[in-house]
Amino acid sequence: MGSRLTEEQSAFVAAVADFAKRECGTRQQRDALTGDGRGAHHPGLYGRLAELGWLGVCLPEEYGGAGGGLADACLFLEETSYGMVPAGGFITTVIAAKAYERFGTEKQRHEVLSGVVRGDVLSIAMSEPEAGSDVGALRCRARRAADGTWLIDGQKTWISNAHCARSILLVARTGEDKHGGLTMFHLPADTPGVEVRGIDTMGGREVNDVFLTGVRLPADAVVGQVDDGWRQLMAGLNHERLFLASNMLGLARRAFDDALGYVREREQFGRPVGSFQALRHRVADLATEIECTRLLVRDVALDCDAQPDRLFPREASMAKLKATEVAKRAALEGMQMMGGYGYTTEFDMERHLRAAVVSTVYGGTSEIQRDVIGKTYGL
Known part of the structure; x- marks a missing residue:
């Protein structure tokens, strides 16, 4: 995915990553911002994201947004998730904002979308x-x-x-x-x-x-x-499923990197545990699955941007299904590779697992996604 980004997108991702590292890069910082992991959204930090102009990344310029596409919003979600930025309000905000953008009156769009750019959270x-x-x-x-x-x-x-x-x-x-x-x-x-x-x-x-x-x-x-609410809801499923997929792609990457860092350093029987074939193969399989997920999410986002009036029920459901299941697997595998330490609150892996498990339920369960995909094949 990185090699396919435009120069502007690469700079944007780097800026978000730098912000995350600077503001949330240590466990102490994250604990202070989230009440020891109990809160997913910090209003103060969210306000700073608004000041940087990032919350309107995919909203029209006439309402103060950056005028970007779904792919840009997906990059933002992936990178803030990877960086463990407590901006949990952004997902529902951007999902709802796109509905206002598509179906709202001019008065509603001006009020709501301008507010989102300034830092308002939507549900x-x-x-x-x-x-x-x-x-x-x-x-x-x-x-x-x-x-x-x-x-x-x-x-x-x-x-x-x-x-x-x-x-x-x-x-x-x-x-x-x-x-x-x-x-x-x-x-x-x-x-x-x-x-x-x-x-x-x-x-x-x-x-x-x-x-x-x-x-x-x-x-x-x-x-x-x-x-007409049902039709309007269906028209927004591309957005919802893509945004959720991007968020979990970031979490999967973070769980993988945390586990990788651990198995490189942890020694047993005189050498790093990651050098044993059992763990080395797990790392290889997870890395491959995450890369496949990255390419799928990116491709679907670009297709949605290229054809904004077309529904992609099969592809959007595939992205949501794949990313959430891979995130759950990455967290479970990471916990297994870290042994007892993965289960302790001293490390972030247990947080990753809590966040990943529920992702296969909200926004349409994995079973619902499979059913949607199957129906697109006439089954």
Whole structure:
């Protein structure tokens, strides 16, 4: 991938890597920024990324962005993940921002996208207690009042970054048709009737329940068209799956490099443990898998940039499936190669594993990705 970058992209990657090394390069720095690994997002550091102009890397210039493509956003996600930069709010932000860019009104785009460039975090709320992989089964209801406003009641769950979001891209039911009755809404997080409750996970504070009780939104809060939310969601799957894939590609690289550094130094029976064939072959296999993943993610991103109006359901699902499964394998293999030390909180490998395992669940499980890929072959 490195040899295929433009000169500008190479400079961008180098700048992000330098920032990560300078601000998050030591365990002490990372612990201070994340509350000993319990937080995935640091507002202060995120604000500095905004000051550097990086949060708008793939947003239009008229809203303060850099005007880059999906490939540029993927590079940013990969490098910040590799550098363990606590900017966990960026993934949901860029996913939601691309939906506003494509379907929002000019007023919405100006407000939301300009805010993203300045450092606002966005969240997207789809999943519910009875609607996870089957998003079309959601029950959160938006009813149009006589004055044209919308009244919304319901619950969302597993909502990433809702606790630090300025606004939430809400998907609610406005009609009875399973897929044809969904609508997207622009929901400021401080709207009366919105309650965010954190869900404790082994990854720390990342996801939330969001309760909506008598929430009232203006008529112009609709993003796109009423009852067209399903089609709009499907149009953004390329973005979501690519961004998640890029994030996990960075984590896979970091887990690999951490394990490699350990087996080069750790000695048993008078020599580095990495010199034994059992570990040397593991390293070779992992390196090959990560390089294959890198090439796949990069190729899909470039295809999406070249044909922005085309859906790539097979390729985007392949990228998400491959990158998340490889990240999980890299962390598990890294823990095995490091032995007991990989299991301790003294080293980062256990953090890598916690972050990698859940990646095969969110954004569409690995099973869902395989099902999507299979259907594109007529199965």
